[in-house]
Amino acid sequence: MAQSDSDSNDDKILYREVRSLKAGQIQRFNLHYTPEPSESIHLTSNLWLKVKNIEPIPLRAAFLAGPYVLYVDCKRSDYDPNQACFITADQPVFEPSLLPGQAFYAQLSCHTIKDSYSWTVDVISQIIFNNTIDVDFEILIGTSKKVLHEASIPEKKVLNADQQGSFISSTILNVSNQDTLDLWNLPVPDPNKPIHLVILTHGLHSNVSADMFYLKEQIDSVKGENIVVKGYFGNVAKTERGVKYLGSRVAEYIVDLVTNNESLNNDRVSKISFIGHSLGGLVQTVAIAYIQVNYPWFFKQIKPINFITIASPMLGIVNENPVYVKLALSAGLVGKTGRDVSLKYLENDSKPLLLLLPTGPTHHVLKRFIRRTAYANSVNDGIVPLRTSSLLFLDYKELIQIINSPENKLKTTQSTSTGIVPPIPAINGDSFVFSPVQTFLSYFMPQKQAGHYQKFQTNDKSNVEEENSLMYSADDSYEELPTQSVLETATSLILPPLPSLKFINDPSSREPVIVIDKVYREEDLPPHTPAEVPCLNFDTTKTDESPSISIRQRILNTIDYDVEHLEEDIAREYHKNMDWRKVIVKLKPDAHNNIIVRRRFANAYGWPVIEHLVSNHFGAHNALEEDFRPSNSIFKDSLDSALDLTRIISRDLVTKQNKEIDQQSIHESTENHWINSKDNAESLFAVGPTGLLSEVSEMVGNLRDQFYNGFKVGVPGVNTNGNQDQKPIVTLEDEMNDSEIVTDYDDGNGLARRIMGGFL
Numbered sequence: 001m002a003q004s005d006s007d008s009n010d011d012k013i014l015y016r017e018v019r020s021l022k023a024g025q026i027q028r029f030n031l032h033y034t035p036e037p038s039e040s041i042h043l044t045s046n047l048w049l050k051v052k053n054i055e056p057i058p059l060r061a062a063f064l065a066g067p068y069v070l071y072v073d074c075k076r077s078d079y080d081p082n083q084a085c086f087i088t089a090d091q092p093v094f095e096p097s098l099l100p101g102q103a104f105y106a107q108l109s110c111h112t113i114k115d116s117y118s119w120t121v122d123v124i125s126q127i128i129f130n131n132t133i134d135v136d137f138e139i140l141i142g143t144s145k146k147v148l149h150e151a152s153i154p155e156k157k158v159l160n161a162d163q164q165g166s167f168i169s170s171t172i173l174n175v176s177n178q179d180t181l182d183l184w185n186l187p188v189p190d191p192n193k194p195i196h197l198v199i200l201t202h203g204l205h206s207n208v209s210a211d212m213f214y215l216k217e218q219i220d221s222v223k224g225e226n227i228v229v230k231g232y233f234g235n236v237a238k239t240e241r242g243v244k245y246l247g248s249r250v251a252e253y254i255v256d257l258v259t260n261n262e263s264l265n266n267d268r269v270s271k272i273s274f275i276g277h278s279l280g281g282l283v284q285t286v287a288i289a290y291i292q293v294n295y296p297w298f299f300k301q302i303k304p305i306n307f308i309t310i311a312s313p314m315l316g317i318v319n320e321n322p323v324y325v326k327l328a329l330s331a332g333l334v335g336k337t338g339r340d341v342s343l344k345y346l347e348n349d350s351k352p353l354l355l356l357l358p359t360g361p362t363h364h365v366l367k368r369f370i371r372r373t374a375y376a377n378s379v380n381d382g383i384v385p386l387r388t389s390s391l392l393f394l395d396y397k398e399l400i401q402i403i404n405s406p407e408n409k410l411k412t413t414q415s416t417s418t419g420i421v422p423p424i425p426a427i428n429g430d431s432f433v434f435s436p437v438q439t440f441l442s443y444f445m446p447q448k449q450a451g452h453y454q455k456f457q458t459n460d461k462s463n464v465e466e467e468n469s470l471m472y473s474a475d476d477s478y479e480e481l482p483t484q485s486v487l488e489t490a491t492s493l494i495l496p497p498l499p500s501l502k503f504i505n506d507p508s509s510r511e512p513v514i515v516i517d518k519v520y521r522e523e524d525l526p527p528h529t530p531a532e533v534p535c536l537n538f539d540t541t542k543t544d545e546s547p548s549i550s551i552r553q554r555i556l557n558t559i560d561y562d563v564e565h566l567e568e569d570i571a572r573e574y575h576k577n578m579d580w581r582k583v584i585v586k587l588k589p590d591a592h593n594n595i596i597v598r599r600r601f602a603n604a605y606g607w608p609v610i611e612h613l614v615s616n617h618f619g620a621h622n623a624l625e626e627d628f629r630p631s632n633s634i635f636k637d638s639l640d641s642a643l644d645l646t647r648i649i650s651r652d653l654v655t656k657q658n659k660e661i662d663q664q665s666i667h668e669s670t671e672n673h674w675i676n677s678k679d680n681a682e683s684l685f686a687v688g689p690t691g692l693l694s695e696v697s698e699m700v701g702n703l704r705d706q707f708y709n710g711f712k713v714g715v716p717g718v719n720t721n722g723n724q725d726q727k728p729i730v731t732l733e734d735e736m737n738d739s740e741i742v743t744d745y746d747d748g749n750g751l752a753r754r755i756m757g758g759f760l
Contacts, residue, residue, distance in 0.1 A: 011147035013140055013160045014047070014168045015175050018054070020134040021070070021125035024207030024236050025180045029121040029139060030077065032174040035110065047108040047173075049074055050140040050148040051123060055100035068135050069126040070098040071599050074106045077118035081607055085505045087111075095732055096498065096602035097126070098137075103152070103733045105145055124210050124599065131237040141173065149733070180209050184216070184230070189263055193226040194270035196305065197258070198618075200231040201250055201287070203278025203312075204337060207236045212277065214597040218610050222618045228264065230257060239279065240335030241661050243353060246279075247286025248654045254287065255295050258302065273306035273617070277596045278384060279337065281312020285357055286649070292361035294651040299365055306617045307369040311377055311595050314574065315388040315567040316343040316354055336661070343563045347648050355566060358573035359642035361649075366578060371617060373581040375609065378403055378515055379482045380591035386481065387456070390582050392571035393525050395516065396453035399584060402515050403481055453481075456568070458524040496590040499604040513608045516584040522575045528568070576639055585609050 019027050033047060051072045059068040073094035085091050089109035098104055110117050125135055142148045151161035160167050166175060178186075189195050198219055202208040208231030216229045232253040235246050258269045276284040288307075291298045318341070339345045343352045350356070358366075366372060376389035378399060386394075502509045574580070587594045587605050594606040648654075 011142065011144045012167070013142045013147060013151060013158065014173050015141040015166050016138065016151075016160060017164050017175075017177070018136065018138045019123070019177075020136050021123065021127075022134045023125055023127040023129075023131045024209040024211070024233065025125050026183060026210055026213060027123045028178040028183060029123075030176045030178070031108070031119045031121065031141065032116060032176075033108070033110070033118070034116040034172055036172055045110050047110070048142050048145045048148055049106045049108055049119075049121065050103055050138075050142070050145075050151075051098065051121070052103035052138050052140075052152070053098045053100050054136050054138055057099075057101035059100045064129065066127050066130070066133060066135070068100050068133075070135055070137055071096055071124040071126055071602065072098055072104045072122070073599075073601050074108075074119060074121045077120050079120075081504070081604070082507055082611075084507060091501065091505050092601060094599075094601040096599060098732075103149075105148065105733065107145075108141075122600070124213075128205050129237060141175070183213070184209060187220060189228050189268075190226045191263075191268075195264060195268050196225055196227045196271040196273065197254075197264065197269045197302075198227055198229045198273045198275065198306075199250070199254060199284065199287075200229060201274070201276040201280035201284045202231070202235070202239075203276075203280050204239045204334065206239070206278070206280075207233070208280075209233050209236075211593075211598045212596060214600050215275070215610055215613075218614045219618055222614060225618065227618065228269075235283075238665075240337050241665065242336035243279070243282050243286055243340045244649065244654065245336070245658050245661055246283045248290050248649070248658060250283055251287040251290040251294075255291065255298065258298075267301070269302055271305045272302050273304075273308070275306070275308045275310065275613075276312055277310045278312055278592065279341075281309030281314060282341075282354070282357070284309075285314075285362055288365045289357070289360070289362040289645060290649050290651075290654070292365045293646050293649055299368060304365065304369040306371050306373065307366060308371075308373045308375070308613065308617065309389070310375045310613075311381060311384045311389045311592055312374070313341050313384045313388045314354075314374070314391055315570050316341045316352075316563065317384060317388060318342050319563050319567060320385040320387065343566050347644070350644050352566065355570050355573075356642075356645040356648070358570060358576075359639045360645040362645065363573070363576070363637075363639040363642075366574075371581065372578060373583060373613075373617070375583045375585065375595065375613065377591040377595060378584050378586050380587060380589045381595075383592045386584070388567070390584060391574050391580060392567055393456050393458050393520060393575065394582065394584070395518065396457050399516055400453070400481060403586065455526070456571075457526060458520060459526060496593070496602070497588055498602060504601060504604055510608060513585045513587055513605075514583060514612060515586050516582065517612075519579050519581045520575070521579045522577060525572065525575055528572065573639060577637055583609075583612065 021027060031049075051070075053068070053070050055068045059066065062068060071094070073092060075092035076090055079085070079092055089107070089111050093106045095104045108117070108119055121139070123137060123139070127133065127135065140148050140151060142151075147158060150156040151158045154161075166173065200208050200212045200216060202211055212231060216231070219227060219229050232250045234249055234253065239246060254272075257264050259265055274284045274288065276282070284307075288299075288304075340353050343354060345352065347353050347356060374389065374391055376386055377384070378386055381389075585591075585595065587609070590603075591605075594603045595609050597603045597606040597610055
C-alpha cells in the first residue's frame with residue numbers, strides 16, 4: 001500500500017482523544033514533552049496542537065439552544081500573568097469562540113534548549129441555557145500542522161487519524177487529562193491543619209465550575225493557610241427559579257460538606273468565607289440566613305471570615321434601567337428571580353424579599369464576619385449598576401472627579417480609537433432601521449435617570465466644622481457618571497473587546513483599575529430622607545389636575561413604580577452596626593464578566609481585580625483582624641429581632657416550595673406552557689424562557705445525533721488561516737472547503753479578533 005505524503009515526510013500524529021463537554025465543564029490536558037531519539041519517529045524541534053469542535057456546522061445557528069461553542073487556551077505550564085513574557089513563541093494563545101466545524105491550531109515551541117517542555121491546554125464549554133446537551137471536540141498533537149490538518153481529510157488516510165490514545169512512548173510525550181471534578185477536588189487539604197472553607201457562588205445563567213474557576217485557582221495558589229475552595233454545581237440552568245430557591249440549595253450543600261464530606265467533616269472546618277458574583281451575592285446572602293435559621297450550630301462552630309460580593313444587585317436592578325426592563329422583570333422574563341430583583345412582588349403580602357433579606361438571621365450573621373467587602377463596577381456594566389452593587393452610599397464626589405477627570409477621559413478616548421470592537425454606528429432616523437421602535441420605547445418607557453448622587457453622598461469627615469453641610473442641597477451640582485444603555489450592554493456582551501497581546505504579556509502596560517478602596521461605616525451615611533412617593537403605586541384612577549390623563553402617563557403609572565426609597569431602606573439595613581469595605585473598579589467592556597475573569601485570557605482585564613481580592617482577603621497582604629473595627633455583633637438591635645425573614649426560610653417550608661418549583665418547571669418544559677400558563681396566571685412567563693430553551697436544546701441535540709451519527713470523525717475540511725502574529729503560531733480554521741476564508745481582523749496590537757464568533 002502506498003504511503004501518504006505525511007508518512008513519507010515522517011510527520012506523525014502522536015496523540016488523539018475525543019471528549020464531550022456539558023454546561024460548566026472543563027477538560028484540562030497537561031502535556032509533558034521530552035525529546036529523545038527514536039527509531040520509529042523523527043522528532044522535530046516543535047510540536048503542533050489541534051483542538052477541533054466536531055459538532056456539525058449548522059449548529060452554529062443554534063445559539064440560544066446552546067450555544068455549541070468552546071473556549072480554548074494553551075500556555076506554558078510555568079506561565080505567570082504577573083511576569084513579563086516578551087518571547088513571542090512562549091506567549092499564551094487562546095480562542096474565545098470555537099464554533100462547530102472550526103479547528104484551533106497552536107505551535108508548541110521548543111526554541112530553547114531544555115531537557116523537557118510542558119504546556120497546559122484548557123477546553124471549556126460555553127453552553128449557557130441547558131445542562132443536558134453537550135459539545136464534542138477532538139484534540140490532537142502531531143509533528144506538523146500539515147499532518148493534523150490532513151487528519152480531517154479521510155482521503156489522505158493519515159495513520160491514527162481515527163484512533164484514540166497516545167501513539168508514542170510516554171517517556172517522550174506524556175498527556176494527562178483532568179476533568180471538572182478532578183480540578184475542583186485539588187489541591188488536597190492538609191488533614192493535620194484546620195481548614196478555611198471558601199464558597200463561590202455564580203450568577204444568573206452562569207455556573208461556578210467554569211465561570212469562577214480562575215478565581216478558584218488564584219485562591220488555591222495562596223500559601224500558608226489550609227484553604228479549600230468549593231462551589232455548588234447544582235444550580236446550573238436553574239438560576240431563574242428564584243433567589244430563595246437558589247440560596248437554600250447552596251446552604252444545604254454547605255452543611256452537607258462540613259458534615260458528610262470525608263475531607264471536611266469531623267470539625268475539620270474552622271473558618272468559612274463566601275464570594276458571590278452578580279446574582280450570587282444575593283444567593284449567598286439567603287444561604288447564610290437559611291443556615292442560621294435551620295442549623296443554628298453552624299456559625300457557632302465555624303467562624304465567618306469574609307463576605308464578598310462582586311458586582312451583585314443587592315438592591316435590585318430596576319432603578320437605573322429603562323422602564324421596559326422593569327416591565328420585563330416584573331412579567332417574569334427571567335422567571336421568579338427577575339421578579340425578586342424587580343422589588344415589586346411581596347413575600348406573604350409583607351415586603352419584597354430583598355427588603356427582608358438584610359434583617360433577622362442575615363443581620364445577626366453578617367455582623368459576625370471579620371470582613372464584608374463589596375466590589376462594584378463604576379462603568380461599563382449595564383447589567384448591575386453601580387448604586388446597587390456598591391450598596392448605594394459612596395463618596396460620589398471623589399468618584400465622579402476621578403472618572404470624569406481630563407486624564408481619564410483622554411485615556412478612554414485613546415483606548416476607544418484603537419480598540420478592538422468597532423464603534424457602534426449612530427442611531428438616527430435616517431441611518432438605523434430600529435429608530436421608530438427606539439422612539440416609541442423612549443416616549444412610552446423612558447430610560448431611568450441615575451442622578452441624585454448628592455442624596456446618597458457619604459459624610460465628609462474632614463469637614464467637621466460644617467456638620468450642617470452634610471445634608472445635601474438641591475443646588476449641589478454633581479456630574480453624571482458614564483452609563484451604558486441596554487443596546488450598548490448587549491453589544492459589549494456580543495462583541496466583547498479582547499485584551500491586546502501587550503496587556504496579556506507585559507504587566508507594566510496594565511493601567512490601575514481600582515478607583516476607590518474605602519471602608520464605610522454607619523455614621524458615614526447621610527441623614528435618612530423620607531420617601532416622597534408611596535411604594536408600588538399602581539392607582540391609575542386618579543387623574544390629578546388633568547381630567548383626561550394621557551396614554552403615556554397611564555402606561556407609566558401602570559408599569560413604573562418608585563423604588564429609590566426601597567433601595568435606600570435596604571442599603572441602610574445592610575449598613576446598620578456594620579462596616580463595609582467598598583472597592584470601586586474601572587474595567588473595559590464586558591466589565592460584568594471581566595470582574596471575575598470568566599475566561600482566563602478573554603476576560604483578562606479583570607486580572608488586577610482578582611489579584612486585589614485574593615491578596616487583601618487571603619494572601620500575604622491580608623489585613624489582620626485587629627486592623628478592622630469589630631461590628632457590634634454582641635449588641636442586639638431592631639434588625640436582630642425581625643422575624644419576617646425567619647418565617648419564610650424555615651427548612652420545611654422552603655423544601656416544599658422548592659419541590660413545587662421543580663415540578664412546575666418540569667411541567668412547563670414538557671407541556672410547553674411557558675406562556676400564559678393557567679397554572680401560573682400571575683406571570684406571563686412562569687419560570688422564564690429557560691424551560692423552552694431547554695426543550696429546544698434537546699430537540700436540536702436529537703436532530704444533531706440523527707444528522708451525523710457515526711460521522712463525527714474525519715469531517716472533510718480545509719485550512720483557513722487567521723494568524724494572530726508570526727509567533728506564537730496559532731490559527732483558526734473553518735474546515736469546510738478548499739478556499740481560505742478570512743474571519744479575523746487585527747486590532748493594531750497584534751491580536752486578531754473574531755467578529756461575533758463568525759456569525760457576522
